[in-house]
Amino acid sequence: MESDHKSIQPGDLGKEESTGHFPVLLEEILDLASQAVQDCGGPANCSILDGTLGAGGHSLALSKIGAPMILSDRDQRMVSIAKERFLSEGVESSEPRFDWRCSRASELELAPDLGFALLDLGISMIHLKGMNAGFSYDDDTLDMRLDPELPDSAADLLNNLDEQSLADILFQYGEERASRKIAARIVASRPLESARQLATIIEKAIPGPRKRAHPARKTFQALRIAVNRELQEAAQAVDTIAAALKPGGVLAIITFHSLEDRLIKQTFAKLCGANQPPEQSNKYFPAPEADAPLFEKAIRKSITPSAEEQEKNLASRSARLRAIRRRIIE
Numbered sequence: 035m036e037s038d039h040k041s042i043q044p045g046d047l048g049k050e051e052s053t054g055h056f057p058v059l060l061e062e063i064l065d066l067a068s069q070a071v072q073d074c075g076g077p078a079n080c081s082i083l084d085g086t087l088g089a090g091g092h093s094l095a096l097s098k099i100g101a102p103m104i105l106s107d108r109d110q111r112m113v114s115i116a117k118e119r120f121l122s123e124g125v126e127s128s129e130p131r132f133d134w135r136c137s138r139a140s141e142l143e144l145a146p147d148l149g150f151a152l153l154d155l156g157i158s159m160i161h162l163k164g165m166n167a168g169f170s171y172d173d174d175t176l177d178m179r180l181d182p183e184l185p186d187s188a189a190d191l192l193n194n195l196d197e198q199s200l201a202d203i204l205f206q207y208g209e210e211r212a213s214r215k216i217a218a219r220i221v222a223s224r225p226l227e228s229a230r231q232l233a234t235i236i237e238k239a240i241p242g243p244r245k246r247a248h249p250a251r252k253t254f255q256a257l258r259i260a261v262n263r264e265l266q267e268a269a270q271a272v273d274t275i276a277a278a279l280k281p282g283g284v285l286a287i288i289t290f291h292s293l294e295d296r297l298i299k300q301t302f303a304k305l306c307g308a309n310q311p312p313e314q315s316n317k318y319f320p321a322p323e324a325d326a327p328l329f330e331k332a333i334r335k336s337i338t339p340s341a342e343e344q345e346k347n348l349a350s351r352s353a354r355l356r357a358i359r360r361r362i363i364e
């Protein structure tokens with residue numbers, strides 16, 4: 035995929051106001067990371083992973099902890115942007131302690147020495163506002179792929195899937211109640227070539243007074259999730275990263291919609307449950323003891339941004355942070 039940073043110039047990249055991206059729940063992430071690195075023996079004895087680097091906002095702050103870092107994103111364009119951002123903030127991106135990668139988080143090759151790992155899921159403001167890649171309602175493309183190895187663009191799905199499969203995607207990944215009506219309109223309007231065209235079709239399919247959100251919001255979310263297989267990716271990424279945490283190490287995940295949050299909540303609950311639940315037992319065959327779980331919650335429930343953060347950064351409104359810790363078993 036060609037990079038096309040339509041409205042963001044390289045000189046802007048150090049500035050949060052112009053990239054439009056404020057790192058969400060930053061203080062909470064820094065508190066968790068500092069404590070976890072300390073619990074793992076300090077910055078000389080563990081490393082930090084940012085598996086969803088984006089514009090590098092969280093990573094820049096995490097770099098101050100002083101541990102070696104793996105900085106990775108599945109989108110090569112974001113890795114380049116984050117490197118520039120480091121430079122513009124006076125942090126030398128070529129320092130040997132920085133290991134820059136372009137990888138899906140699920141496929142990262144990791145040594146088992148992670149003190150802290152972050153996944154800030156979804157897409158960046160730069161994807162939305164600065165790439166013309168089909169994520170925004172007025173984009174004149176309809177791609178949405180975060181990495182070029184993905185087989186199908188959003189346009190491929192919209193132009194080739196049968197109506198029922200399209201409706202299923204909109205319903206399951208967007209929780210869109212008008213999924214059938216929208217799918218029928220899409221099929222009748224083929225071929226679709228731009229996000230603008232798609233947004234207009236949806237506006238016509240769901241007429242009536244505008245509520246707060248754009249009527250195409252759920253459809254765009256559903257397509258993005260399907261194109262990038264975001265839910266399958268996130269579940270596999272948790273397994274990959276959890277396996278590389280040191281005892282005391284923490285995996286923190288920020289999600290932005292309820293489907294993703296539910297998935298992370300359930301995946302974390304499994305990891306924090308007993309490893310082998312006792313099989314059925316009776317008085318003649320007592321069940322073997324379950325192994326103690328390897329992980330525990332690092333945050334009791336979940337954390338959402340403060341009212342102050344939400345006011346400063348509207349995009350943070352739907353964010354939710356969950357975290358688990360690899361237990362230190364004596």
Ligand SMILES: C[S@@+](CC[C@H](N)C(=O)[O-])C[C@H]1O[C@@H](n2cnc3c(N)ncnc32)[C@H](O)[C@@H]1O
Nearest residue numbers: 057086088089090091092108109138139154157
């Ligand atoms: C919300 S942004 C991260 C913003 C970043 N924390 C910051 O402060 O700038 C999400 C980023 O994660 C990347 N991403 C999403 N899912 C991913 C995955 N499964 N593996 C690797 N990168 C992923 C996207 O390409 C995007 O750049």
